[in-house]
Structures are given as structure tokens and as C-alpha cells.
Amino acid sequence: MSKASENANIDIFLRVKPVPRPSDKLFIDNNENKLEFVIPRSLAQGFVNNQREHYEFRFNGILGREAKQDEVFERVARPVVAGALEGFNGTIFAYGQTGSGKTFTMTGGPERYVDRGIIPRSISAIFADIAKRSDSQFSVKISYLEIYNETGYDLLDPDREIMALEDMPKVHVMEDEEQQISYRNLGLHLANNEEEALNLLFLGDTNRVIGATKMNQSSSRSHCIFTVYVEARKHGEDVVRRSKLNLVDLAGSERVSKTGADGDTLKQAKYINLSLHYLEQVIIALQERAMGLSRPHIPYRNSMMTTALKDSLGGNCRTTMIATISSEQEQLDESISTCRFAVRVAMVRNQVSLNEEVDPTLIIRRLKAEIRDLKEEVRLLRGEEEVRGPLTPDEVVRLQKQIEAYCADSSPDASLNFGGSMMFIRAAFEVFKGLVKAGGGTSSSLGGKGGENGVRSSLGAAGNDVASDSVDQIKKLKMQVQQRDNEINILVSMLQRREAGAGGKGGGGGPALQAAAAPSLRNTVENISIGQSASPAETSRALVDAGRQGMGVSSSVSSSVDDIAALMNTNLLGDRNKAFELFRKSYRQNEVIEENKLLLKQKYDSAKSVGQVVNDSKQRITELKALIEQRRVQRAMSGNEDQEDPEEDRCKELIEKEKKRYKDAFNQLRDLKKEIEHLHLLLEQSRTRLQKDFEQWMALMTRQQQQQQQSGMTAVPAGPLGSPSPLMSRSPAAAGPAPPNLPPARPRQAWGDAESDKSLSVTPSLASPAVAKSGSFISGGVKNVDPRVLELARPYLTGNADADEDIIKFYEAKAKLMAQLK
């Protein structure tokens, strides 16, 4: 099965997240790839080992706070990705506490193109490399698995549950099936090109995001495995290379005791921590095995995640770990424990081998073709050719199609078989001749004037002047031209669509859900809106307003307060368009959306001018060629064809220059196309998020209004009270659902510790665990909360302390106002 085999340790890299106030107890030595923590004993309380003052960890590489995403990709991922294309399995996994930058490193920031993470960059690198390698035929498939509470979910088909851990023993029939079992139900999706692969990534991320709200902000509590399966067949060989590239974003690694988790959250945390605990056990067992301490059993099967990553840990895989830490003082203990884990991982030895095997179907196919050719040769040599009349029109058409397919097949293994008949062979030569004369365009040369009839009419003539290398040349040129034309066409049509969209007609689009079902660039650029009938003018005015207001809920609250008041008082909730405009104005990601739209416009403008250069160059080359041809004809007519022509030489030089210009511009255009497509996807994702968040916000607002009506109170605008509406406050849950790409409220910041819990002065009727835990806010200002206020607030409590604090403050303010009104 495999030829080469090497022992390789898992590489470990450290990435340090930039933070406003980095701790001065942490020192990076880039020359030595060393990280040191120097912690005075007085500060060490609570650390894992507070006897020590000095910790030192070495890595294969350190990516400091200033490291950009492209550097991270080049240093960490590029070698693993290159290996996957050669037939070596690869895994890159990110490990670190919640908020330390795992998702940012693996997937990237959700808004900016430059913030693309390892996964989209790997996809680009894979397809760029495939495009350069004409010696093999590649097939790329993709799966995207999320493991949450020991259950697997197919992110590319969210209705499909992969399997629960409890079911595993039932299906564990054979040991070597283990790897497939965790993937039993996981869909593999063919990606023919970069665009299709990126679409799958975005689809999965969107499903992850949507799932996250369903599962109560679980993104930091689930493991995600994006896998690229590469299959390569070398032309003319019977071997196939298959490799798997796992790109893994693990759940946050912080310890349960620190998160203050309880109830359902505890269950999640326990599962996550359990699976990370099992990961640690696997690593320890592997470490012991590497050190020669006999310990044959590696407990992969304890959790779904370790089962899924069995190959990556101690198996046949080039694995790289990226440990992410946040360099704040308060996170030092978690950072130290992440580094400790990384150092353990570095001791694991994998057995890496080339996944190459002879493919019997390829051998059978090749042998069958050989037999058929030989049989036909024998018939020809024996002069057993069937005596029959000339080719029928149907036979000519079939022959042309066969030749077209042959020319279109880039593989050197492509074969053409005429059934051992000289009549067919001659006819085929004629078809090729027609192709050469027509300049290589198969269908045009066959389908037009010189098509069926043309070929048929010339079948009688001798056709032996087509050299076989011209056929190859034609085939290659035809493919190149076709490919370039396709790419240019795509860009031109994108530009046209955009221009049509910018014309302003019908900018309202249709219901957003329709737009989501059939996302188009125009929808994305023009309609970052879900209004059903908002006119383009209204939409753009609102966008300008929103742009002026700047970003973030907090900055826009004051200017939106009147609007909110109006909304509450005049029941504007019934008017979705207006409500949406209000919501969007204060949406925290609005600025980034605007930025991306602007960037997209700039990219389109550049694409337009570069496209112009491409077209001009093409035109110029055609003109220069025609000029040379014309001069040659003139010379031939005057009998001077052998005479040197300096003008022709000059034209040739100019053609070379133009070709270079064309090539440069073409490459630029191709890169721009990629960026445009990526921005398109980012905007589409933002639009989906915005819409989803709006729906939830509306639901919450409506619920609140109904509640007020039921309790006989008039709707009171939140803003004029001086206390922002809970729905517009800065707290993620209170502001409607937080845009899911933002970090969830960190439990340790939001929840008080056991000490402050004791000082709670709330009534027992307050069932919300968050309020029960919210020692910090209770002790920090709202000490004597009126139980009636708490009763009123209770239906809206979210379980998030920040949000609940805002909600209670809101009801307090409202109660005060009601009292004044009486």
C-alpha cells in the first residue's frame, strides 16, 4: 500500500493573540522559538503550580501578536497542504482556551478578505497547485463535521446526525473500520474548483453559526473538522494516491472550575472537557509509547473526537498543532496549561507513509483497451476489413463527436478508436484537417459552414497532411483558449450584472429568503436588506445614514433612541421594513459590511480596467499577427518571400511584449476574480447573519410588547428613560442575539465567584441561574432590587448575566417612570 514511511513528531506552533493589555510576565524569544513566563510567587496564587516562578516552553515556531494570517498559513499550513497533494495525510489542529483565536486562525475573521484563515487559504493553495500539475488527474472531496456533546453533525447537511457516542459499540464491528465509523453518515461533497470548495466551507460555517444559537452559543463548545480528501492519478500509470487533510478547530480548553458552568452548560462543558480530557489521555499514552515505556493501548475510542482524529494522533499523518493563547494577565494560567499540553503533543511520533496503491480498475481499463486495439490491429493486418459502402451521415456525426471528446480530454491516456476500419481512419484524418484549418475550434469547425457538410464533402480527398503533434498542439491551445474565455466570460457577466444592479432598477429585489435561496451578487451588493418592498433609494439612504453613524450598538443607541421610542409607541413592529432599518442602523457589524461593499466595488472597478487591458492586448496581438501575415503575402506576391523584413521582426517583438502584458493582466484578473468571489461570500454570510439576528430581535421585541400589553402596561420607550432598551444595549444577548461570529459572553467575566454568590439579595423566586449567579452586578449597584421588578423581568431573563443585568435595570427604570406617572 505505501512506499515511503517516516517517523515524524507532531510539529507545534504557538500563536499569541494581540490584546490591548498584554501581560508583562510573558516573554517571547523568536530566535529560540521560546516562550517564558516569569511570575512572582506573590502573583502565582491559583496557578497550577504556584511554587514555581519560571516556566519555559519551546515550539517549532512562534507567531507573535503581530503575525498576519498569510504568515501563519505559510509557516504552519503550507508544508502540510503540499504533503497532502503528494499523497500524505495531514492534520492541522488549533487548541487553546475560548477566545484565544482558534477560529480566527483556522477559518479566519468573518469580515475581511485579508483575515482569511488556514482553511480557505489551504483550499486556494490546493487548487492553485492542481492547476499547475498537468501530469495527474485530481479529484477533491470535502466533508465538514461538528462534534457537540458527543454527537456528530454534518455541517454540509445539517439534518443529518452522524452518530452518537452511545451508539458506537453497536456499530464497532471491526477494529480497522474504526476510522470510517465516526464518519459513517458524513457526506462527501465533490469540489471541482476553488469556488465550489469555498462555497462548501461557507455553507458549513453558516450552518455552524445558525446551530450555535439553537444550541445556546455553543460554538466555543464544539469541535469542528473540515476535511479535504485528495485523490490523484498520474497519467499513464495505474497507481492512485489518496490523502486526507483534516483542519480542526477544537473546543475551548479552559477548565470547568474556572468557567463557573452549571446546569446544561455544565453538561456541555463536561462533554467538551471530557473529550479534551480524553484527547490528553491519548496524547499521554502516545507520549509514553514514544518514550519506549510499554503501553500498547491508546484509548482513542473514549470519545468521538479522538476516534475521528485517530490517524492524526500517532497514526499515518503529518500533524501540526497550533496552540493559541491570549496574553492577558488574567489568562496566564490557561496559557501555561495550553503550552504544557503542546509540549506533550510535540513528543508524539506519527508513522507517516505515502498513500499510494495500484488501482485494479485502472489496470482493467487499460488492459481492456489494449486488447481491443490489438484485435483491431490483427484484423487490419489480415485484411479483414468489412466490405461496405461510404460512411453514413450518422456515422460522420458520431465520428466528429468522438474526435471532439478526444480533443477535449486533457489526459494523455485519452484514446481514439475507429474500429479497425481504414475508411473511418481516413475520415478521421479529414476531421482533424478541418480542425487545423479552422484554427483548432472543434465545435465551430465542425458545426458551422465547414461542419458536417464541409467535412463530408472533403472526405473523398486524401487526408494525410495532418501531423500528430499538431493535433496535440490544437488540443492544448483549444483547452487554454476555452479556459481563459470561460474565466473572462464569468468576470464580464459579473461586471454586467453589477452594472445592471447599480442602474437602480428593481433594487428592492424580493423577499430576503428568496435571495438567500438564490444568492446573487446583485442581491449581495445592493440588497443587504431584508425589506420586502424598501425602495433602492430608501435602502441606500439608510446605508449612508448607517455609515455616518459608524459602528456598534453603543455608538448608535443615542441616535436611535427616538426611533426605538417611536417603534414601541406606534407599534411599528408591524412594519418590518422600518423595524429592519432601525435594527440595521445599530447593528454592530454594519461598518464592516459597508467596508466590504466598498472594497467589492473597488475590486470590480479594478477588474473592469484590468479586463480592458486583457481585451486590448488580445486585440493588439491579433492585429500584429494580421499585419505580419499581410506583409508575408505581399512579399510572396512580389516574389521576395525569402527576403528579411525588419518590420516583421519588430511586429514579433511587439507581440512578445503584448503577450507578457496579456499574461500579467490575465493573472491579475484571475486573482481579482478570486477576491471578488470571496467578498461576495462574506457579504452573503453577513446578510444571512443580519437577517437571522433581526428575526430573533423582532421575536424578542414582539414578545416583550405582548407581555406588556398583557400586564396592562402601555409600551414605554426605553431610550428616554436614559436607560437603553435591553434590546439595544451592548450586552450580546440583550441586544438580540449577538452576531454569532462575535465571541460569546465569556462566562468567567460574566459570572461572579462563589464568594459574591453569598451576597445575593434576590428572592428565591428568581429562578434564572444567571441572576442567581450575578453577584457582580447585584453587589455592584442594584443591590435592593424590588421583588416585583424581578417578577416582571423574569420572563425575559436569558441566562446571561450581562443581559439579565440590563433587563432588570430596564424594568427598574420603567417601574420608576410608572410610579412618577401615577
Ligand SMILES: Nc1ncnc2c1ncn2[C@@H]1O[C@H](COP(=O)(O)OP(=O)(O)OP(=O)(O)O)[C@@H](O)[C@H]1O
Ligand atoms: N490574531 C488575531 N488577530 C486579531 N484578532 C484576533 C486574533 N485572534 C483572535 N482574534 C479575535 O478574537 C476573538 C476571539 O477569537 P476566536 O473566536 O477565534 O477564538 P476561539 O479560540 O475560536 O474561541 P472559541 O473557543 O469561543 O471558538 C474574535 O473576535 C477574533 O476575531
